[in-house]
Amino acid sequence: MTASIKLSSAAGRWVLLATVLGSGMAMLDATVVNVALPKIGDEFGSSMAGLQWTVNAYALTLAGLILLGGALGDRYGRRRVFIIGVIWFALASALCGAAQDISMLIAARALQGVGGALLTPGSLAIIQASFEPQDRARAVGAWSGLGGVAGAIGPFLGGYLVEYAGWRWVFLLNVPLALLVIAVAARHVPETYDSQAHGKFDVLGAAMAALCLAGITYALTTAPERDTNRALVIGSALLGIAAGIAFVLIERRRSARDDGPSPMVPVEVFASKQFTAINAVTFVMYGGMSVVFFLLVLTLQVVSGFSPIAAGTALLPGTVLMLLFSARAGALAQRIGPRKPITLGLLLVALGMLLMTRIGADSSYVTVVLPAAIVFGIGLTLAVAPLTATVLATADERHAGVASGVNNAVARAAGLLAVAAIPPLAGLTGDAYSNPSTFQHGFRIALLTCVVLVVAAAALAVFTVRDDALATAPASAEPLCKVNCAVAGPPLEPGRVLSASGDTDSA
Structure with a gap:
C-alpha cells in the first residue's frame, strides 16, 4: 500500500521534515559522540576499551x-x-544522558543502536512509499541534501554542547527532537505497507549476526588489555566465530527453501563475483576509515589541545566536498567505469591519512590538519558514489534492496571490528588517552595500519572491479542517494528495502 503525495504540497513538506529530522538524529550520533569521548573518559575514569x-x-x-x-x-x-x-532512540538517549558510569553508558548506547536500526531504513522507505512516482527522486535528493547539511552542522553542535553545556547534552538533545518528530509523523505521515510481505522474519539469522559481531568485537577489544581474563577472551572469540558459521548455514538453508522465514541475506545475491568483490573493497576501505573517524577527534583534543568545537569540525572540508561533488563522481564513473575513480579515490584517502600522521602537539589547523582533511575528502568524494552505484549494478535487480542493505551493513561491521582491533594493537589501551605523548605515538601507528588497509582496498579494486560494471546497469541501479557523508557506511537506497517475503518493495 502506497500514498500519493506531491513534494510541493504542504503534506509533502511535512513528510520530508519528519524523515529528515528522524534520520538526522541517528546521523548526528555518528558525528558528535566522538567529540565527547575525552570528557566522558575523564568523568568516568574510563579506559580506552570503555571509549x-x-x-x-x-x-x-x-x-x-x-x-x-x-x-x-x-x-x-x-x-x-x-x-x-x-x-526507542529517545529513551535510550535519555539513559545515555543519565549514565552514572561507563557500563551504563555502553548499555544505553547498545539500546540506541536498536532504535537506529528501526528508524534509519524506515525514513527512506517512507519517502519512497509516500510521494508520487515523478516526485520520488527529487524527494530523495532533498532528503539526502538536507541530511548532508545536518551531518555538516553536527560537529559544530556537538562541539558547542560538549564545550559549554556538558557531554550529556549530546544525548539529551535527542529527546526534544524526537518529540517533534513523533508529533509530525503521527499527524502528517501516511501509513504504508508492503502488500507482498507475508513471510516470517529471520530473527535467528539476525541474532546470529549480532552474536558473531559481539563475540569477535569483545575479544579484539579486551585481548590487549593488561590483567584481562584470557579464557573469557578466547571463549568470546570462539563463540563469535561459531555464531558466524551458524549465520552462514542458516542463510544458506533458508535461501534454498520456499517455506519458513525468508533469509535476511539471500545467498544468491553473492552469485555475482562483482558484487562480492565490491563488498570486499567496502569492508577493507571502511575498516581503515572508521578508525580515523574514531581517533582523529580524540587526538586533536588530547595531543594538539584543540577545543571540542575545533576538533569536531576538523573534517568539515571533506564533508562539504562530498556534498558538492559526489553526484559528479558518480556520473564520471558511469562514463569511464568505476574502477579508476574508486582506486584513485582510495589512494587519495590513504594519502590524506599519511598527512594526518604529522599531527602533534600544538599543530596548526591551517598548515597541518586542513591539507590532510581536503585530500581525505577528495578521496572519499571520488570513491563512495561509484562504489554505491557498482553495488546496485552488479546485483540482480530483484535483489537491489538487499544489495544496498548488505553493503551498508558490511561497512558498519568493518568499522566495528577495526575500531575494536586497531587502537589496542597500536598501544592505545588503558589510560593512554590521558597521556599525550603515548597517544600521539599510538595514533601514528594506527594511522599507518589504516593506510595499509586502504591501499589494500585500492589494490582489490584494481584486480577485481571491472570498468564495464556500470556499462549495462539498469536504470534502477543508479543510486538515488547521491549525497552522503560516508561516515558510517554507504547510503541505503530508498524503496529497495527487502521485505519479509523476500520480494523487493512494491512501492
Whole structure:
C-alpha cells in the first residue's frame, strides 16, 4: 500500500521534515559522540576499551539489526515502526544522558543502536512509499541534501554542547527532537505497507549476526588489555566465530527453501563475483576509515589541545566536498567505469591519512590538519558514489534492496571490528588517552595500519572491479542517494528495502 503525495504540497513538506529530522538524529550520533569521548573518559575514569565500546555498542546493534528493521517496517507499517524507532532512540538517549558510569553508558548506547536500526531504513522507505512516482527522486535528493547539511552542522553542535553545556547534552538533545518528530509523523505521515510481505522474519539469522559481531568485537577489544581474563577472551572469540558459521548455514538453508522465514541475506545475491568483490573493497576501505573517524577527534583534543568545537569540525572540508561533488563522481564513473575513480579515490584517502600522521602537539589547523582533511575528502568524494552505484549494478535487480542493505551493513561491521582491533594493537589501551605523548605515538601507528588497509582496498579494486560494471546497469541501479557523508557506511537506497517475503518493495 502506497500514498500519493506531491513534494510541493504542504503534506509533502511535512513528510520530508519528519524523515529528515528522524534520520538526522541517528546521523548526528555518528558525528558528535566522538567529540565527547575525552570528557566522558575523564568523568568516568574510563579506559580506552570503555571509549571504544561507547562507539561500538551502538554500531554493533545497528549493524546487526538494520536489515531486520527494514523488513519490520514493510510488514507492520513503515510509519509505525519508524515512530517506535524514534521513541526507542529517545529513551535510550535519555539513559545515555543519565549514565552514572561507563557500563551504563555502553548499555544505553547498545539500546540506541536498536532504535537506529528501526528508524534509519524506515525514513527512506517512507519517502519512497509516500510521494508520487515523478516526485520520488527529487524527494530523495532533498532528503539526502538536507541530511548532508545536518551531518555538516553536527560537529559544530556537538562541539558547542560538549564545550559549554556538558557531554550529556549530546544525548539529551535527542529527546526534544524526537518529540517533534513523533508529533509530525503521527499527524502528517501516511501509513504504508508492503502488500507482498507475508513471510516470517529471520530473527535467528539476525541474532546470529549480532552474536558473531559481539563475540569477535569483545575479544579484539579486551585481548590487549593488561590483567584481562584470557579464557573469557578466547571463549568470546570462539563463540563469535561459531555464531558466524551458524549465520552462514542458516542463510544458506533458508535461501534454498520456499517455506519458513525468508533469509535476511539471500545467498544468491553473492552469485555475482562483482558484487562480492565490491563488498570486499567496502569492508577493507571502511575498516581503515572508521578508525580515523574514531581517533582523529580524540587526538586533536588530547595531543594538539584543540577545543571540542575545533576538533569536531576538523573534517568539515571533506564533508562539504562530498556534498558538492559526489553526484559528479558518480556520473564520471558511469562514463569511464568505476574502477579508476574508486582506486584513485582510495589512494587519495590513504594519502590524506599519511598527512594526518604529522599531527602533534600544538599543530596548526591551517598548515597541518586542513591539507590532510581536503585530500581525505577528495578521496572519499571520488570513491563512495561509484562504489554505491557498482553495488546496485552488479546485483540482480530483484535483489537491489538487499544489495544496498548488505553493503551498508558490511561497512558498519568493518568499522566495528577495526575500531575494536586497531587502537589496542597500536598501544592505545588503558589510560593512554590521558597521556599525550603515548597517544600521539599510538595514533601514528594506527594511522599507518589504516593506510595499509586502504591501499589494500585500492589494490582489490584494481584486480577485481571491472570498468564495464556500470556499462549495462539498469536504470534502477543508479543510486538515488547521491549525497552522503560516508561516515558510517554507504547510503541505503530508498524503496529497495527487502521485505519479509523476500520480494523487493512494491512501492
